Amino acid sequence: MEPRPQQEAAGNKQKPRALHTSKRRHDALLIDCLGDLSFIVFVILLPIYFLYDMPPEFSVQLAAIRGLAMPDPGGASISTAFNVTLHAGNRRATGRCYHNSEALVIYDGFTIAAGRVPGFCVPGKGAREIRFLVSADGVGLPEHVLDRMALERRVGATQLDVEVKLFRRDDGSDRPMWIWCGLRMDGTTQPPNVTPCTVLGLQNWFSKDLYAR
Numbered sequence: 001m002e003p004r005p006q007q008e009a010a011g012n013k014q015k016p017r018a019l020h021t022s023k024r025r026h027d028a029l030l031i032d033c034l035g036d037l038s039f040i041v042f043v044i045l046l047p048i049y050f051l052y053d054m055p056p057e058f059s060v061q062l063a064a065i066r067g068l069a070m071p072d073p074g075g076a077s078i079s080t081a082f083n084v085t086l087h088a089g090n091r092r093a094t095g096r097c098y099h100n101s102e103a104l105v106i107y108d109g110f111t112i113a114a115g116r117v118p119g120f121c122v123p124g125k126g127a128r129e130i131r132f133l134v135s136a137d138g139v140g141l142p143e144h145v146l147d148r149m150a151l152e153r154r155v156g157a158t159q160l161d162v163e164v165k166l167f168r169r170d171d172g173s174d175r176p177m178w179i180w181c182g183l184r185m186d187g188t189t190q191p192p193n194v195t196p197c198t199v200l201g202l203q204n205w206f207s208k209d210l211y212a213r
Contacts, residue, residue, distance in 0.1 A: 056096065056122070057089035058197040060162050060181045062105070067112070067136075068153055068185070078146070080105070080113045081135040086164065087194065088130065090122040097121040097169040098177075103134050106161040107149060112139050117164060156186040162197075 067080030082105055090096050101117035115134030122128045141149075152158040162181040181197035 054091040055199050056177075057091065058164075058179050058181070058199065059087040059194045060164075060183070060197055061085040061087075061192045061194050062160065062162060062183060062185065063192050064185060065135075068149065068158060076143075076146075077138045077140045078112065078149075079135075079137045080139065081133065082113050084115075084132055084134055084162065086117065086130040086132075087127065088120070088122045089127045090124060093124045095121055095123045095126075098166040099169040101164065101166045103132070103165075104161075104163045105134055106163060107159070108145050110139070110141055110145065112136055112141075117166070119169065158185040159183075160185060162195075164197075 061084070063083040065081040065083060067078045084103060084105075086103075097120070098117075099119035101119070103115055103117050104111050105113035113134040113136045115132055117132050118130060120128055120130045149158065160183055162183065164179040164181075166177045166179065168175040168177070178200040179197045180200050181195050183193070183195040185192070
């Protein structure tokens with residue numbers, strides 16, 4: 001007995017409907033799998049991001065005590081001293097400690113002051129201010145550099161770089177961290193501005209002594 005035309009038409013309509021339902025189930029399953037995978041990645045990476053990958057933040061304030069306004073007798077050298085305030089912010093959940101650290105003040109590629117940074121710790125999600133002195137006596141500078149420094153001092157735009165090398169203490173690795181801060185001193189008696197710093201690298205092989213420059 002041959003099927004009636006009405007039955008054939010109904011069967012043909014049910015086939016696309018079944019295929020459409022199967023495709024929707026497949027899409028829903030795929031979405032569920034992607035959602036589960038995203039959740040797993042989020043759960044794994046989020047603690048790593050907060051506990052390990054977030055780098056610390058640093059900024060600096062620099063106040064000149066002596067040396068920039070007047071060269072030494074004879075005019076070929078300067079003796080400088082600066083009060084430095086290093087602001088350290090720890091964005092990780094665990095504390096960080098540093099020791100045996102060093103700092104330089106540089107003008108036009110010449111080191112015009114140097115000093116040791118006292119050891120300090122920054123609590124997790126906390127901040128800390130570290131104050132220290134850097135200085136130098138009888139720093140010889142070329143005449144054109146002294147002339148440029150005097151000109152910048154008169155117009156209130158002395159360009160200086162502060163470089164700091166910190167060493168980790170809390171994990172026993174002594175891993176160094178190199179920090180660079182570019183700032184301008186305006187020559188006024190106002191409190192110095194806070195200048196953000198750049199963390200240039202965390203390198204286990206770095207062993208250069210700042211005082212050797």
